[in-house]
Amino acid sequence: MSPPRLLVIEGNTAEARARQVSFGGEAASEGYARLLRELFPDAVTDICYPADAGANLPDSGGLEGYDGIAITGSSLNIYNRDPAISQQIDLLRTAFATGTPVFGSCWGLQLITVAAGGVVRKNPRGREVGFGRRIRVTQDGAGHPMFDGKPSVFEAMTVHLDEVETLPEGARLLASNDHSVVQAAEVPVGKTMAWGVQYHPEYPFREMAAIFRRLSPSLVAEGFFQDEDEQAAYIADLEKLEREPANHALVWRNGVDGAVISKDLRTREIRNWVYNQVIPTRTRRGRG
Structure with missing residues (x-):
């Protein structure tokens, strides 16, 4: 077969x-x-x-x-x-x-x-x-x-x-x-x-992090972030969630639930x- x-x-x-x-x-x-x-x-x-x-x-x-x-x-x-x-x-x-x-x-x-x-x-x-x-x-x-x-x-x-x-x-x-x-x-x-x-x-979270890097100038201009440093911190959170999906502080700070984390x-x-x-x-x- x-x-x-x-x-x-x-x-x-x-x-x-x-x-x-x-x-x-x-x-x-x-x-x-x-x-x-x-x-x-x-x-x-x-x-x-x-x-x-x-x-x-x-x-x-x-x-x-x-x-x-x-x-x-x-x-x-x-x-x-x-x-x-x-x-x-x-x-x-x-x-x-x-x-x-x-x-x-x-x-x-x-x-x-x-x-x-x-x-x-x-x-x-x-x-x-x-x-x-x-x-x-x-x-x-x-x-x-x-x-x-x-x-x-x-x-x-x-x-x-x-x-x-x-x-x-x-x-x-x-x-x-x-x-x-x-x-x-x-x-x-x-x-x-x-x-x-x-x-x-x-x-996966790492792919979303790459997308944020690719869209960087646009996202600041559109008001999602105040500046590039703030965006860099958010990208770092996404990359850390990829490595540590059970990190309670990260999950809480980003306001996401188990349907994303799992x-x-x-x-x-x-x-x-x-x-x-x-x-x-x-x-x-x-x-x-």
Whole structure:
């Protein structure tokens, strides 16, 4: 029997990936693929780069050969619709016709939304960064398998300027907070069921620290920090949380809860997708 196969769609251009690495982070797809291998050790995990010029992208037959497709975050703005974006939309629309389960984080949710006919806009409240606060599971989200084992109110690592304004027809809103109404959604489209979240359950603290370094001038200018020294102290806290997640003083000072500190709870949405979407679909297709 063939091993399970997963595909990670990288949302960033090569230039953006290199910039993140230069600040001590990693390409979003590399981190996502590593987490999926931890959650699904038997799986073969591939990465594709549709934002790159000349990328060799799978067709519908190739996409149907995967048991699940995960989409990373991205520094792109989907309403700009340049080739790096339109290629991703086209790829996902092809995937929708295959019945292969899809999960998207941040940009991934936005890409799912637009490819399925919804609308994404620049958030009038500005950037949400660091920790998305008091994300609340909706009535439709309560009891939904994406949030099995997750608190009904939680914090999550996040960074985004854009948000979903209008969900596609037939979608269900699963979680919200005061910054963005759409923090999680289920989107049935074509033969495919897609799940998406506006935050980043896949990120470790060290990746968020690298993002803060990369965004440094902007975050001070936007008023998140008074000066670069204050931001440096915050980044140091994030890096220390990576090493010492049980440090009570750090947890208290940053106002975060167990849903962020515990890796099991932080990544629960992706784990639930694997066990409630990927594995059952693989079984129905006679592969498991």
